[in-house]
Amino acid sequence: MSRYFYYLVVVEFVGSILSVIPSFLFESSKKGTIMSMLLALLAGVAFIYWITKFFNHYPGRGLPELLQQHIPKWMAFPILFLFSLAWFIFGLKTLLNYSFLLKRFLLPHLQINWIIALLLLFITYSFFMKTKKLLYTLEIVLFINIPLMIYIIGILYVNTGLDWDYVKKSMMYVYHAPNLLAFSASFLIFIGASNLIIVNREFKNKQKLTTFQILLLCVLGAWILFTNYFIPIGYNGFERIQYINFPWILGTDSLKVALAFLERIMFVFLFLHISVTFVNIIIFWHVSLELLKSTAKLVRRKQKESNMITYIFVLVVWSISLIISMKITESSYLMYARSLFVAFPPFFLLVLIVCWFISWRDKHDNRSLKTN
Amino acid sequence: MITAALKQTRWISLLLILSLLVPIAAGCGTKDIDKRMFVIGVGVDKSDNEEKPYKVSLKVPVPMNKKSSGTSPGFIFLTEEAATISEALHLLKTHVDKNLEYGHAKFIVIGESILNEDLRVVMDIFLRRREFQQTAWTTVGKPSAESVLKAKPASDIPDINILFNRFSGIGTESSYIVSVFLFDFRRQLVERGIDPVLPIIETNEEKDKIIVNKAMIVNDNFKGKLELTTEQVGDYNMITNSMGSVKFELGVKAEDYNFTVYIDKVKSKYKIITNNNKPVVKMNLELTGVVEESTKRLVQHKTEEYSRLAGAVVKKRLEKFLTHLQKNEVDPIGFGLRYEATRLHTEHIEDEWNKLYPELSFDVTVHVKITSLGSIE
Numbered sequence: 001m002s003r004y005f006y007y008l009v010v011v012e013f014v015g016s017i018l019s020v021i022p023s024f025l026f027e028s029s030k031k032g033t034i035m036s037m038l039l040a041l042l043a044g045v046a047f048i049y050w051i052t053k054f055f056n057h058y059p060g061r062g063l064p065e066l067l068q069q070h071i072p073k074w075m076a077f078p079i080l081f082l083f084s085l086a087w088f089i090f091g092l093k094t095l096l097n098y099s100f101l102l103k104r105f106l107l108p109h110l111q112i113n114w115i116i117a118l119l120l121l122f123i124t125y126s127f128f129m130k131t132k133k134l135l136y137t138l139e140i141v142l143f144i145n146i147p148l149m150i151y152i153i154g155i156l157y158v159n160t161g162l163d164w165d166y167v168k169k170s171m172m173y174v175y176h177a178p179n180l181l182a183f184s185a186s187f188l189i190f191i192g193a194s195n196l197i198i199v200n201r202e203f204k205n206k207q208k209l210t211t212f213q214i215l216l217l218c219v220l221g222a223w224i225l226f227t228n229y230f231i232p233i234g235y236n237g238f239e240r241i242q243y244i245n246f247p248w249i250l251g252t253d254s255l256k257v258a259l260a261f262l263e264r265i266m267f268v269f270l271f272l273h274i275s276v277t278f279v280n281i282i283i284f285w286h287v288s289l290e291l292l293k294s295t296a297k298l299v300r301r302k303q304k305e306s307n308m309i310t311y312i313f314v315l316v317v318w319s320i321s322l323i324i325s326m327k328i329t330e331s332s333y334l335m336y337a338r339s340l341f342v343a344f345p346p347f348f349l350l351v352l353i354v355c356w357f358i359s360w361r362d363k364h365d366n367r368s369l370k371t372n
Numbered sequence: 373m374i375t376a377a378l379k380q381t382r383w384i385s386l387l388l389i390l391s392l393l394v395p396i397a398a399g400c401g402t403k404d405i406d407k408r409m410f411v412i413g414v415g416v417d418k419s420d421n422e423e424k425p426y427k428v429s430l431k432v433p434v435p436m437n438k439k440s441s442g443t444s445p446g447f448i449f450l451t452e453e454a455a456t457i458s459e460a461l462h463l464l465k466t467h468v469d470k471n472l473e474y475g476h477a478k479f480i481v482i483g484e485s486i487l488n489e490d491l492r493v494v495m496d497i498f499l500r501r502r503e504f505q506q507t508a509w510t511t512v513g514k515p516s517a518e519s520v521l522k523a524k525p526a527s528d529i530p531d532i533n534i535l536f537n538r539f540s541g542i543g544t545e546s547s548y549i550v551s552v553f554l555f556d557f558r559r560q561l562v563e564r565g566i567d568p569v570l571p572i573i574e575t576n577e578e579k580d581k582i583i584v585n586k587a588m589i590v591n592d593n594f595k596g597k598l599e600l601t602t603e604q605v606g607d608y609n610m611i612t613n614s615m616g617s618v619k620f621e622l623g624v625k626a627e628d629y630n631f632t633v634y635i636d637k638v639k640s641k642y643k644i645i646t647n648n649n650k651p652v653v654k655m656n657l658e659l660t661g662v663v664e665e666s667t668k669r670l671v672q673h674k675t676e677e678y679s680r681l682a683g684a685v686v687k688k689r690l691e692k693f694l695t696h697l698q699k700n701e702v703d704p705i706g707f708g709l710r711y712e713a714t715r716l717h718t719e720h721i722e723d724e725w726n727k728l729y730p731e732l733s734f735d736v737t738v739h740v741k742i743t744s745l746g747s748i749e
Binding site: 256 | 385386389475499502505506507553555556558559560562563564706709710712713714715716717
C-alpha cells in the first residue's frame with residue numbers, strides 16, 4: 001500500500017490516546033473490557049482489510065464516483081449525504097474533545113468558544129486545500145510528532161513508576177463477557193482506513209495489501225490498544241480508575257524526566273497530541289466536505305466549478321461548532337459521545353455493505369454486458 | 373502568472389488570519405512572572421477549631437536582591453484555617469499581592485494529627501486540581517506539617533532544594549528514605565491489597581534540624597497506622613526496591629566475626645504459593661557488596677563463609693520485619709495485590725485473601741555475594 005494509507009491509519013491510532021476512548025474502556029474495566037478489545041482488534045483489522053481490498057479494485061476513484069456509476073441517483077444521494085454527515089460528526093466530536101483538553105490543561109482562563117473559534121480559523125484554511133496537499137500536511141505533522149510521542153510512550157513503559165502488578169490484576173478480569181461500549185470504543189481506533197472513500201482518488205496506481213502488511217497493522221493495533229488500556233492502569237492503579245476523567249493525563253503527569261529544562265512531560269505530550277488531532281480533524285472534515293460536493297454534483301445539472309458548497313460548509317461548521325460549544329459541558333459531552341460511539345460500529349457495517357453492493361453491481365453489469 | 377497571483381493571495385489571506393489572532397491573544401490576560409508566586413510546599417494539619425478543621429500552610433520562596441539581603445533565601449509562610457483545603461487556599465490568596473501558583477509544589481506534607489482522618493478526602497484536592505503535579509513528594513510531617521515547612525536546618529545548603537535533595541536521590545542517597553510520589557500514594561490508597569507508606573519528616577522544637585529516616589504505613593480501612601523504625605524502612609526498601617539501587621551498610625555479628633558489608637545492589641522477587649497445605653511467601657533476594665569494616669583480619673578463601681553469615685543476618689531481619697507487618701495487619705509490600713494479580717478474579721477473592729494473610733508464613737532466601745574484601749585483608 002501507499003505510505004499515505006498508513007498515515008491515515010496511524011493518525012487515528014495515535015489520536016485515540018488522549019481522546020475519550022480510554023475512559024470508555026475503563027468504564028467497564030471490571031466487566032470484560034479485555035474481551036471487547038480482542039474482538040474489536042479482529043473486527044477492526046477485518047474492516048481495514050475489506051475496505052482497502054474494495055478500493056484497491058478501483059484505483060483513482062472515490063466512493064462518490066463509484067456510486068454515481070453503479071447506483072441510481074435517488075439511492076446515491078441519501079447515502080452520500082449520510083456519510084458526509086457522519087464524517088462531519090467524527091470531526092466535531094474530535095474537535096470538542098480536543099478543546100476540552102485545551103481548556104482544562106493549557107488555557108484554563110479562556111472561554112471554550114474562543115478556543116474553538118481559534119482552532120476553526122486554521123481549520124477553515126484547510127477547507128480550501130486539495131486532498132493531495134492535505135496528505136502532504138499529514139505526512140509532515142506525523143514525521144515531526146510521532147518520534148517524540150514514541151519516545152514518551154517508551155519512557156512510560158520503562159519508568160519505575162509503572163507497577164506491573166496492577167496491570168496483571170486488571171488482566172485477571174479477562175473471562176468476563178464483552179461489553180458493547182468498550183467494543184465500540186476500541187473499534188473506533190481502526191476507522192482511519194475508511195477515509196479512503198475520498199482519499200482513494202489520489203491513489204492512482206494499483207495498490208496491494210499483502211499478508212505481511214495486514215499482520216503489521218494487526219500488531220500495531222494490538223500494541224496501541226494495549227498501551228491505551230494498560231499503561232494508565234499501571235500508573236493510576238486498577239481499583240478506581242473508572243472515576244478518573246483523564247487517566248492518560250494523570251498517567252503522563254506521573255513521569256519525572258530530566259529532559260533539558262523539562263521535568264513535567266505531560267504538557268509536551270499534550271502539545272504533540274494536539275497537533276496530531278488537529279490534522280485528524282482536518283482530514284475528517286475534508287472528507288465530509290468532498291462528499292458534500294459530490295452530493296451537490298448529483299443534483300446539479302451544470303458541471304460548473306464553484307466554491308459555493310465550500311462557503312456553505314464553512315458557515316455550517318462555524319455556526320454548529322460555536323452553538324454546541326456554548327451549550328455543552330464535559331459531562332454532557334461524555335453522555336452524547338457514549339450514545340454516538342455505540343452507533344458507530346453499525347455505521348461502518350453500513351459502509352461495508354455499500355461497498356459490497358457496488359462491487360456486486362459492478363460484476364453484475366459486466367456480466368450483462370458480456371451476454372448482450 | 374496566474375499561479376503566482378494565486379500564491380500571493382494565499383499568503384495575504386494567511387497573514388490576515390494571523391493578524392486576527394492578535395487581539396485574541398491579548399485577551400488571554402497573561403500574568404507576567406513577577407505577578408506570580410510559586411508555592412513549593414503545601415502542608416495540611418488538623419486545627420483545634422471544630423468548624424474549621426483544616427489548617428493549611430504554604431511555603432513560598434521570595435526572590436530577593438542578593439546585595440541587600442545577604443545569602444539566605446527568603447521564604448514566606450502562609451497559614452490559614454478553613455473548613456476545606458480549597459477554601460483555605462482561596463483565603464491565602466488575600467494574604468499576598470501576587471497570584472499563587474501550585475504548578476511547582478514539590479512537597480505535600482500531611483500533618484501527623486490529620487492521619488487519623490480519611491486521607492482520600494484530605495488528598496482529594498491534590499488529585500482533582502490540574503495544577504498539582506502528580507510527581508509531588510508526599511510526606512508526613514512530625515510534629516506538624518507547619519513546623520516541617522518552617523524548619524530551617526543549619527546544615528543544609530541555603531536554597532530551595534532543602535527537602536528536594538533528600539527525596540530525589542540527587543543529594544542524599546540513603547536506603548532509610550522512602551520517597552513516594554503523589555500518584556503512587558493515591559493508587560496505593562485506593563487499591564485494596566496494598567497499604568500506602570509515607571516517609572516521615574521530623575523536626576525539633578527549635579526547627580533547626582530535619583531528619584528523614586522513618587516511615588508511616590497508613591491503613592486504608594481505618595485500622596490505624598503503623599510507624600516503621602529506621603531499620604524497618606531499610607528492610608522495606610530492600611524488598612520493594614523502590615530506589616532502583618538500594619545502598620546500605622549491613623552489620624554482621626557472628627561468634628567470631630564482626631564486620632560490615634556495604635551492599636550496593638539488591639535484587640528481590642517473591643511468589644505467593646498456596647497449592648500446598650500451608651500458604652507461603654517465597655522470597656528471593658540477591659545482594660552484592662564489598663566489606664567496609666572489620667574488627668578482624670579477613671581472608672580471601674573464606675569469602676563464601678562471610679557471604680553466608682551476611683545472608684543469615686538479612687534473612688533473620690527480613691523474616692522478623694515481615695511477621696511484624698503481618699501481626700499489625702498491614703501490607704505495604706502489596707502481597708494482597710500480587711495475590712489478586714496472579715489468580716483469576718472471583719467475587720470472593722478479597723475475603724479469601726483477608727483470611728489467608730494472617731496464616732501466611734514467610735520463606736526468605738538470601739544470597740549475599742561479597743565481591744571484594746576491601747583494600748586490606
